């Protein structure tokens with residue numbers, strides 16, 4: 001008994017020394033990194049050696065909310081899959097719009113309206129470039145990924161026959177399940193589900209079995225929001241094309257994908273790619289569906305109202321060309337301005353560097369969590385981006401999240417709007433830590449320490 005107590009005591013002390021050493025190493029590493037950054041910037045080596053250091057401390061200065069305290073503790077924000085924080089540049093763009101540019105778009109001959117219209121259309125062009133779409137008219141602004149998927153579910157299913165099939169996957173967010181169910185109920189369509197394996201990866205081997213003559217739409221997430229698993233959508237669509245031809249519509253729910261992976265819609269060969277701007281450091285209430293021009297041209301409108309018409313008469317209405325046909329009513333122009341500022345901001349930092357940094361954070365977080373006693377990490381072997389889901393043996397994720405919040409750590413708990421995934425693993429929910437370009441190793445270190453304290457408190 002005494003020996004066991006002594007052993008436990010020594011282990012605890014050893015752990016504390018280990019943590020302190022690691023933390024000091026991080027601080028030293030941070031200092032070295034800053035010196036390297038300074039030297040490389042001053043000397044112009046950066047361009048010669050093609051190494052760019054992301055100055056995370058400087059980047060964090062751009063995000064005012066990261067300086068907040070929560071429950072008296074410095075905020076560690078690890079709920080980025082739900083929404084990301086916004087940089088000053090985005091907040092300033094919205095502020096500037098309302099102070100100097102506010103007018104309705106596309107409708108006025110006056111200067112202010114033209115300024116607002118130019119701004120709106122310029123951002124459409126920026127989104128087009130960001131996703132490598134062919135033309136900016138392929139970009140339709142929506143309220144977010146949810147509205148984009150509802151738009152597609154409603155309009156694309158109008159031209160398919162009763163009994164035709166829609167294939168989605170088991171790991172979809174409810175936004176990529178329910179709109180299809182609503183359309184299927186309305187039009188007598190069948191929903192087929194591509195299962196995931198116990199690592200949360202799509203069962204690519206079952207595509208052959210599930211795809212057939214009746215398949216008309218395939219819609220899958222680029223990155224799963226509940227597990228963070230990166231799906232090989234290109235491989236899925238290549239299979240779809242080989243087996244079912246060009247007539248099947250291929251859709252990507254990119255709400256999580258566009259934040260953590262470079263998106264090239266031409267390379268992916270998808271017909272439509274949807275995302276929400278608020279997960280990409282831009283404002284809430286604005287999103288995008290990028291679709292092939294020739295497909296938009298033959299699609300019926302989603303909503304009726306101003307802007308989407310060519311001619312209105314009581315005998316009938318003719319519709320505007322895409323993208324305007326799908327943008328009924330006054331759009332969220334200020335939020336579009338914010339989206340433009342967010343894309344500029346990301347470009348300044350560099351997507352490659354951002355994703356490389358996020359990969360380092362993901363690896364470190366997974367290693368630390370996997371080595372924490374009692375913690376089970378889901379999809380541990382799968383390729384992941386942005387989010388890490390876990391549970392603590394014997395504890396409800398809600399309790400874990402609530403106590404972490406008291407320590408200033410914001411994570412998400414629950415089913416993450418992906419109940420079929422929870423049913424697959426036979427669990428009520430998970431705790432999910434999700435990362436962004438401003439997440440630091442130090443934050444992960446503090447988060448895991450806080451988690452260890454929670455485990456001790458609830459044990």
Ligand SMILES: Cc1ncc(COP(=O)(O)O)c(C=O)c1O
Nearest residue numbers: 144145146173175225255256276
């Ligand atoms: C994969 C995925 N799809 C769709 C959505 C819905 O996004 P929004 O609520 O912004 O429309 C989310 C939001 O978390 C998501 O993660």
